Amino acid sequence: MQDEASTQQQIADAYEAVAASTKAASSNFYYAFITLPPDKRNAVYAGYSFCRLADDIVDDGEYGDKTGEALDSLQAHLSAAYDGNFSTNGDSLEITEATPDLWRALGDTLHKYPIDQQHLIDVVEGCRMDLDGTTYETWDQLVEYCKRVASATGLALIEVFGYEDERAVEYAVDLGIALQLTNILRDITEDLSIGRVYLPSEELAEYGVTVDDLRNKNVTPEYLRFMKFQVARARKYLESGVRLFPLLDKQSRQCPETMTQVYEMLLDRIEKNNFDTLNHRASLSKFQKFKLLSVIWLRSRGLRFV
Template sequence: MTAAANHDDYCQQRAAASGSSFYYSFLFLDPPRRQAITALYAFCREVDDLVDECVDPHLAAAKLAWWRTEVAALYAGNPTHPVTRSLSAALRHYALPQEHLLEIVDGMEMDLEQARYPDFKSLHLYCYRVASVVGLLAAEIFGYQDRRTLKYAHDLGLALQLTNIIRDVGEDARRGRIYLPVEDLQRFDVPAADLLQGRYSENFKALMAFQAERAQEYFDRALAELPRIDRRAQRAGLIMASIYRTLLDEIARDGFLVLDRRTSLTPLRKLWLAAKTWLKS
């Protein structure tokens, strides 16, 4: 087995082991694009898991600093990590700006520096860095002819991240993080202590319905922005939209019971949604 194959296999295993819905959107891509997007996803997993799993924030910050030097090494032509070595192959085919990869690292660093967001504007910056930028990079890999597709990719990334935040409210709170804006908690009279202690209320349900409506609005906006000429090329993103909107509907149908459980779709259902969307788009 070649060294390149080893690097790609590492990324493939990272993507498959995560159980993420993103994995199902990769399955229908041609091999070069699948290799590139899998390497990108593995990069995101590396830096995200680092922040989530490293209990010492100073050590986590040092590791993120190392990833910044590794991104520089990637663009200088001498990467050392399996993920960046796999990404180096993608750089030969797709325009993936260095600053976008660094912005993803910046977004992960925000998790080390703040655990609350005063308003949606501040949360928007976080979502842009950890999700919209990924959408922009993915759009480059999938291909487009109309630059309006980048606006679609930006807003779709935001919609996906807002859905993640809704799904993971309880899990994030147990890590000491609350992504729901303070202004929204105050508007619906939901104390942060309710999230940290897993207490449900009618106010909490109304708060979450508001969050879900905001996410749905970004899904609607993104899909309306995608030019018809690029719809076929961007089918992998449309698969993600289908899976995540279905997940959001399930969470709402269950009454937003996200403080003590994690709603998810079965692998078979994700695969069915992926195949259905691919064939329809």
């Protein structure tokens, strides 16, 4: 039997591994997460790594026609993790054997924080919606997708951040919709290349935009009007989502503030590119990200960035 010191070292090593994978996978989120206190930061790395794994299973194509089974396996192991059981016996896809650090870190996180299992299940089910290509007829259908892949992640995160006012749940949902919609607007071309059109077909038709316009990167006046509407919609959800911040534990507020300001800057970049996300992908430089983080850090200490 392992002694306590050995077990704790394994857990510490596991958290270092999920931190490294988070940094490699998403610098935007990594810079936000490092504003958290160490224990909460580690928990967020573990939760994010799980969500990222679900996304990678669908997007990377490693499992081919067994991708659905891989998601089933991931979900089954999540249930086992909540029960404190990490056995991979009988699992031909060996999801947990491929990511031992993730499961060790996630198991420790679930022991420390009251994360509702349904939130993480919703993330897996949201990723499952991407399996056979993606089209959405209505905005309501797209909202359901956004809630699963993004808002559910946010709902899991606020359990780590800490809150008492139940309005935090509503605002976290809206913040997730805003962030996911911004991603969709930024990544139209990349998504088309893998057979996905997240933009609601009813709204595309209403504005006179065709999928061929998107595929051919044809920036028509109709497309620009459509994009202006969508950017305004994303900002509206952001405005609702920021009401979350005062309801969170003080030590945790900088993290979602940083994430939100990054996405506000992405929307600004889309506007500066004249709403042409087909030919110009909105992104921020490392300098912009570090400058933003510095501003938030200084403000948290009552200082001004000049």
